[in-house]
Amino acid sequence: MTDLLAKLYPDHLATLQRRGDTALARAGFDHLVIAAGQPRMQFLDDRPYPFAVNPHFKHWLPVTRAPGSWIVHTPGQRPKLIYLQPHDYWHVVPEAPAGYWVEHFDIAIIRDAAEAKAHLPKDAARCAIIGEDNAAVDGYAPNNPEKALNCLHWHRAYKTDYELGMLRVASKLGVRAHRAAEAAFRNGASEYDINTAYLNAVHETENELPYTNIIALNQHGAVLHYTDLNRAPPAHANSFVIDAGASFHGYASDITRTYAAKQAGEFQALIDAVDAAQKGFVEKVQKGTNYADLHVHAHHVLAGILREQGFIRMSAEAAVASGVSGVFFPHGLGHPIGLQVHDVGGFQKDESGGTIPRPAGHPYLRMTRTLEPRMVVTIEPGLYFIDMLLAELKARPEAADIAWDKVDHFRQYGGIRIEDDVACGETTPENLTRDAFAAAA
Incomplete structure (x- = not known):
């Protein structure tokens, strides 16, 4: 290299x-x-x-x-x-x-x-x-x-060939550690011990990583930036969300995966649906795609999954228009990545400055630019069961269209997030993360 x-x-x-x-x-x-x-x-x-x-x-x-x-x-x-x-x-x-x-x-x-x-x-x-x-x-x-x-x-935002090489290596390092963390989860480890397995595999200290690892079992997956790391494993580990990256000469990877325990087949079905949707969003990382429009499109697709799997009874369009989709998907689709995990310039109009505003009702989106070749962004859709947001939803008229029994049952799993680092190409995207997983396998 x-x-x-x-x-x-x-x-x-x-x-x-x-x-x-x-x-x-x-x-x-x-x-x-x-x-x-x-x-x-x-x-x-x-x-x-x-x-x-x-x-x-x-x-x-x-x-x-x-x-x-x-x-x-x-x-x-x-x-x-x-x-x-x-x-x-x-x-x-x-x-x-x-x-x-x-x-x-x-x-x-x-x-x-x-x-x-x-x-x-x-x-x-x-x-x-x-x-x-x-x-x-x-x-x-x-x-x-x-x-x-x-x-x-x-x-x-426009990465040189040298920078793309750096980012590919950062992805490989992160994937190596992700695989070690998944194995620790399958073996019943605590959050702290899973994190230790990650650090041992990535060969970086916590201060060298591009950001603090998110290692969340069960309901902790509903805390978007959970970093507490319980020392004792739960009695039953049903789900695992890991959001963790690696650094290579100052360039970052940012990778998230969600895993279900063997006995949690119902949760695995929801993971599979989000994973399929995420792959579809990645395919749209093409020249000319407006990132803010892609984020709104993701809301419609994820709302469709919620309806298909029986969490909501309203249409996907109504869920997005009413803000119900934002209860289950309360963050942005992703962000620029490179020298920083949340890289700069995501809202700029041009090289002179200016700001391209976020779509109304989407305050946490971190990029609004139109995608062009050599840009590298994350694609990280999610579905979560967050007590605070669900309590607020219960007080709204839309609560009548929510299957609360099913929603409440899924609180035990916390949530799902799947994130890849993706380089925009002239015609097709390069998925740095999935390429690294495929090579590691």
Whole structure:
């Protein structure tokens, strides 16, 4: 894989340089300066929070553990890396820069964060400085010009071949760990032990993962972001929802699967219906598909499943129009993914900025752009039995069209979510997640 990335990286870097040139021209600056960032200290303590590198920094090179470092791009010049490698016997010092990307940078090694100033462009006022406020060195504070960020965020949706390669590997790592977690569930493990099996298989610490794992047994699957991890297994594990990803050089995968225990055949039938629907939504990740329209389409399909399986008596159209479908499917169909799990630019009108609003009644959708080749998005429909939302539904006129006995019976299973990472192609989508599952099998 390293040989392939080495071949793809020069074109990736050239693409970022062109985008940087455009962003600087739009914002009226001469230099693009990107701070890796600095750790933040916990309140009233001498311990830092886990360090998360600026995503703009790791866009340029596969380095995620070099706080205090900087990248400088000046049009027409080789990019510069100012790399902090401190003299420090308290902590592990970042290794010297190495790998396929090194030859493409002018590299200056510094031993103290303040030394970066000597290597940054002389006129700070002519720099578009991207980063968090705590990354500042004397006279060089991040200004994050909106025009530059809008341009960079818009184009970040279009992945280079190098980035698609990164995302494929992240999917493979996540799938490997998903299979270990499913096996632990089948063997009767607790949520905590399932999570441990996942970490052992993915070979990443919890802080290295792109987000906190969701490992939910039974009713816990109705909590969309459940992260409590019970230490003891339930008396009867009927269902399992796992939403967990992996990181590869800063690129994320985001994968969700739902499993039924052998004795829970009725729940398996509902999983199968959602899985079939999800595959249909994936097929629509094509050039020209409006993502917001796809989300609304998903509501109609899922409402149809609820009617077919006897949970509601109203039509799918009435369920969507009345908001009943949103009780059972209360989140968005998905989001952009890449350098961040919920990647930026999902609502932008164009590279100048602007916002494409969400459809009325769908406040949690995370993307409204029209799909184009090289975009990568998640497709994650779900059906849930959430006590709070069901209690609210019982007080509405539509409650008369709900089969409450069946709904109440299914509360024990929590819910269903199935999520794949999908790259939009010219004609057909590439399902990074299912390809990885197929290869692992």
